[in-house]
Amino acid sequence: MGKVKKKVKVIKIDLDKCNGCRACEVICSAFHASPKYSSSNPARARIRLIREPLQDVYLPVYAGEYTAAECMGRDKYVIDGKEYDECSFCRASCPSRDAFKEPDSGLPLKCDMCEDDPPQEEPLCVKWCINDALTYEEREEEVEEEAVPDEMETGLKALVDKYGLQNLMDSVARMSQKA
Amino acid sequence: MMRYAETGYNLEIDLSRGNIERVETDPKLTELHLGGLGTNAKLLWDRVPPEVEPFSPDNLLIFAAGLLCGTPAPGANRTIVSAFSPQTLFMAFSMMGGFFAPELKHAGYDQVIIRGKSPSLVYLWIHNDKVEIRDASHLHGKGAIETAELIRRELKEPHAQVAAIGLAGENRVYMASIEHGRSSASRLGIGAVMGDKGLKAIAVRGTKDINIARPDQFMELCNEVMRYIPLRDGNPIPGVMPILAGLGSPKEMLIHDEKWHTENFMWGNARTRIKDYWTKDVEEKWKETQESVRTRLISCYNCPMKCGAIISVPGISTYMMKCFSKLTYTMAAYSDLDFGFRIAQRATEYGVDGFSTPQVMAFALELYEAGILTDQDFAGMPSDNEGKFYWLLDRIVRREGIGDVLANGVYWAARQIGKGAEAYDHNTIKKHEQLPLKLSMLNPIYFLMWATGEKINITQIEGNFPQAPFETREEREAFVKDWVHVPDEKIKEYFLNWEPRGENSFPYYPTVEATCEIVDWQETMHYIDDALGMCAGLSSFPLKPPYHIHNFPILISAATGMDIDKDALWKIAKRNRTLLRAINVRRGLRREDDRPPENHWKKRFPELETRLLDAYYKLKGFNKEGIPTKESLHELGMDYISADFAKRGIDNNGQSEEES
Numbered sequence: 001m002g003k004v005k006k007k008v009k010v011i012k013i014d015l016d017k018c019n020g021c022r023a024c025e026v027i028c029s030a031f032h033a034s035p036k037y038s039s040s041n042p043a044r045a046r047i048r049l050i051r052e053p054l055q056d057v058y059l060p061v062y063a064g065e066y067t068a069a070e071c072m073g074r075d076k077y078v079i080d081g082k083e084y085d086e087c088s089f090c091r092a093s094c095p096s097r098d099a100f101k102e103p104d105s106g107l108p109l110k111c112d113m114c115e116d117d118p119p120q121e122e123p124l125c126v127k128w129c130i131n132d133a134l135t136y137e138e139r140e141e142e143v144e145e146e147a148v149p150d151e152m153e154t155g156l157k158a159l160v161d162k163y164g165l166q167n168l169m170d171s172v173a174r175m176s177q178k179a
Numbered sequence: 180m181m182r183y184a185e186t187g188y189n190l191e192i193d194l195s196r197g198n199i200e201r202v203e204t205d206p207k208l209t210e211l212h213l214g215g216l217g218t219n220a221k222l223l224w225d226r227v228p229p230e231v232e233p234f235s236p237d238n239l240l241i242f243a244a245g246l247l248c249g250t251p252a253p254g255a256n257r258t259i260v261s262a263f264s265p266q267t268l269f270m271a272f273s274m275m276g277g278f279f280a281p282e283l284k285h286a287g288y289d290q291v292i293i294r295g296k297s298p299s300l301v302y303l304w305i306h307n308d309k310v311e312i313r314d315a316s317h318l319h320g321k322g323a324i325e326t327a328e329l330i331r332r333e334l335k336e337p338h339a340q341v342a343a344i345g346l347a348g349e350n351r352v353y354m355a356s357i358e359h360g361r362s363s364a365s366r367l368g369i370g371a372v373m374g375d376k377g378l379k380a381i382a383v384r385g386t387k388d389i390n391i392a393r394p395d396q397f398m399e400l401c402n403e404v405m406r407y408i409p410l411r412d413g414n415p416i417p418g419v420m421p422i423l424a425g426l427g428s429p430k431e432m433l434i435h436d437e438k439w440h441t442e443n444f445m446w447g448n449a450r451t452r453i454k455d456y457w458t459k460d461v462e463e464k465w466k467e468t469q470e471s472v473r474t475r476l477i478s479c480y481n482c483p484m485k486c487g488a489i490i491s492v493p494g495i496s497t498y499m500m501k502c503f504s505k506l507t508y509t510m511a512a513y514s515d516l517d518f519g520f521r522i523a524q525r526a527t528e529y530g531v532d533g534f535s536t537p538q539v540m541a542f543a544l545e546l547y548e549a550g551i552l553t554d555q556d557f558a559g560m561p562s563d564n565e566g567k568f569y570w571l572l573d574r575i576v577r578r579e580g581i582g583d584v585l586a587n588g589v590y591w592a593a594r595q596i597g598k599g600a601e602a603y604d605h606n607t608i609k610k611h612e613q614l615p616l617k618l619s620m621l622n623p624i625y626f627l628m629w630a631t632g633e634k635i636n637i638t639q640i641e642g643n644f645p646q647a648p649f650e651t652r653e654e655r656e657a658f659v660k661d662w663v664h665v666p667d668e669k670i671k672e673y674f675l676n677w678e679p680r681g682e683n684s685f686p687y688y689p690t691v692e693a694t695c696e697i698v699d700w701q702e703t704m705h706y707i708d709d710a711l712g713m714c715a716g717l718s719s720f721p722l723k724p725p726y727h728i729h730n731f732p733i734l735i736s737a738a739t740g741m742d743i744d745k746d747a748l749w750k751i752a753k754r755n756r757t758l759l760r761a762i763n764v765r766r767g768l769r770r771e772d773d774r775p776p777e778n779h780w781k782k783r784f785p786e787l788e789t790r791l792l793d794a795y796y797k798l799k800g801f802n803k804e805g806i807p808t809k810e811s812l813h814e815l816g817m818d819y820i821s822a823d824f825a826k827r828g829i830d831n832n833g834q835s836e837e838e839s
């Protein structure tokens with residue numbers, strides 16, 4: 001496969017500039033409400049501020065991939081003498097914690113960079129972080145051409161996680177025979 | 180029925196019986212009072228008769244999240260805590276920022292109404308629909324900040340928000356506060372009421388939606404506010420002292436320059452002005468102190484301003500601070516900033532009001548020097564200056580020895596001590612300690628605000644109108660150019676013609692009528708904020724804030740679906756203000772209580788002051804005794820107050836023609 005150009009969207013997070021306001025959570029949850037902005041609820045945000053004021057821990061974390069199983073072990077970071085809780089830096093929507101799940105259904109949440117039509121100028125959490133703890137940049141990268149996992153693939157993966165590959169393949173085979 | 184901005188539910192907690200109820204509220208009340216302070220006042224009027232003592236199980240302690248808390252409106256995060264105050268015996272409403280109110284809304288409640296008394300120390304755990312009264316005996320005597328940490332850990336809920344009292348509240352110290360991280364509800368002894376109820380803390384966690392009625396319109400305004408804040412804050416108003424030139428509460432955590440406070444506010448028991456205090460040496464030393472202990476500037480929920488700070492003084496526990504408590508202990512003790520940061524840590528854990536407490540201690544030491552209090556009262560007190568303050572603080576919060584008397588605040592302590600101690604109570608209004616200010620020429624605007632403010636705290640009534648006239652006409656003209664905030668163009672004229680010297684200066688300018696209008700505007704903005712849960716730092720307190728009387732009606736309408744215009748909003752604020760007055764009138768408040776300390780200004784003008792008060796009362800619809808009249812109550816839809824007054828023999832007939 002050859003090289004292709006790819007647009008990489010980057011949110012830069014400067015922990016020193018974070019004042020702990022949670023405006024990022026507020027606007028993210030409002031944006032993703034349906035209809036748009038019809039409600040707000042930080043528990044639904046795809047960004048979560050981990051905040052331990054007395055330890056001076058201020059850490060905005062973005063919701064990443066859903067994972068079916070928790071890690072085999074845990075990470076605990078110490079940076080500048082500050083100890084971060086286990087899993088602090090992890091973006092996964094994971095069975096071991098309640099972060100990045102819809103509060104009612106438990107369905108996983110994932111940051112979609114505020115995908116919108118027409119597109120937003122910048123992610124809304126960045127827009128509402130006027131202290132610039134969050135800043136946004138786009139850059140182009142040359143990458144090996146690869147099949148980017150599309151939505152169907154992600155969905156299938158979740159099904160594989162749930163039912164196992166063999167079951168899924170059997171089902172698909174049955175379905176194609178019927179068709 | 181779908182409720183917007185509000186949740187439509189209150190929690191009713193009876194601590195005597197351990198009873199918990201979730202009660203749907205009447206949407207009509209929102210139309211009449213909005214929420215927050217307004218609905219708190221209505222509850223206190225309806226349910227607590229004036230005979231009820233503050234430390235009675237029948238006193239209510241109400242935690243309200245303002246109407247806009249939990250919506251994306253930046254800065255809407257105030258919790259309004261109300262009860263009858265043990266210190267003033269009137270209605271107390273103390274407010275705190277931080278994160279508590281939005282969390283409460285997301286848990287599904289607008290207000291938590293607490294009555295009765297628990298037989299043992301408990302805390303309340305609100306987690307969405309699950310509400311429990313839990314044992315807190317293991318938290319006895321624990322610091323307020325420490326308590327919050329312990330509760331979060333015990334519940335395994337790092338996202339729970341906690342409001343707690345320290346030892347002072349448990350011991351019913353009249354200056355006890357309710358602490359919540361970087362914020363506190365400090366004034367008027369609200370923490371003592373919480374302690375009296377046996378309630379150590381409230382922890383809350385909520386994950387429900389708050390709905391917006393007209394999302395697009397609402398967000399457009401919120402985005403505008405977010406755009407305006409950095410523009411306005413990045414362009415400080417020239418000629419105004421640094422802490423007041425931008426937005427937010429006074430930026431005490433950011434700014435080093437304390438020339439204005441240290442040279443204009445009084446040191447000790449509101450006693451001495453030190454004119455040339457702010458030397459280069461002091462400046463350097465204080466700057467170094469501040470930078471070495473301030474770890475980070477921090478905000479409240481959904482607000483980009485950074486009015487608070489994390490303070491880590493080597494060797495003592497980390498805590499959070501905001502505003503002026505940085506200087507109150509320092510100045511009361513004639514000490515330095517390092518001392519201020521150190522003692523404030525202990526005071527925060529104890530949970531005491533940073534305005535009143537230092538003054539009570541300085542007052543005690545004055546009485547000692549004057550021989551009114553004796554060695555016996557101070558047996559065991561260290562001899563060094565700072566040590567004395569730590570010692571006194573410890574005695575007060577434990578109510579030990581002389582501390583038991585001082586714990587009732589300057590006014591009551593002076594009367595208990597007697598022997599002329601009353602003369603040293605020279606800085607209280609309605610029995611409550613005030614900012615340590617003693618000035619020269621009577622300021623008619625501030626005269627009215629100090630005298631009549633129902634909050635009994637100047638920062639909760641002053642704000643949108645500049646505190647002092649600008650030197651030149653050009654400066655004034657430049658200032659009014661983008662002054663869209665005024666409710667009426669007249670206000671601009673008052674400001675343009677206001678001179679530092681000569682005919683158009685204090686005390687006869689602004690004129691009586693203009694003064695009343697200026698005060699009315701500033702007060703109205705605070706009442707709106709306090710009902711909405713909006714931080715005064717983005718609205719009623721600074722000059723040219725993002726929120727004002729012209730965009731609030733649109734914002735409130737879009738959030739709630741009600742249709743409110745400027746006049747309707749003004750009327751609601753007036754209704755709330757009048758209701759508060761009525762509540763206090765029923766508890767004995769009269770004209771004679773509406774006055775600043777005798778020595779607040781050197782130059783007083785009794786005849787002018789009488790005219791000011793008369794005119795203010797008239798504008799507010801009060802009679803000459805400061806009692807809301809039948810007509811004004813009728814116009815505000817509160818005839819029920821007149822009926823109650825009549826039953827109690829309170830005369831609220833209006834002013835007769837020849838009198839007015």
Ligand code: SF4
Nearest residue numbers: 018019021022024129
């Ligand atoms: S909006 Fe910015 S400053 Fe506020 S919590 Fe989020 S990252 Fe921190």
Ligand code: SF4
Nearest residue numbers: 028111113114123125
């Ligand atoms: S980029 Fe958009 S979707 Fe992702 S966290 Fe920020 S606001 Fe939410």
Ligand code: SF4
Nearest residue numbers: 479482484486714716
């Ligand atoms: S202006 Fe300051 S005090 Fe007000 S909400 Fe913002 S950070 Fe808090």
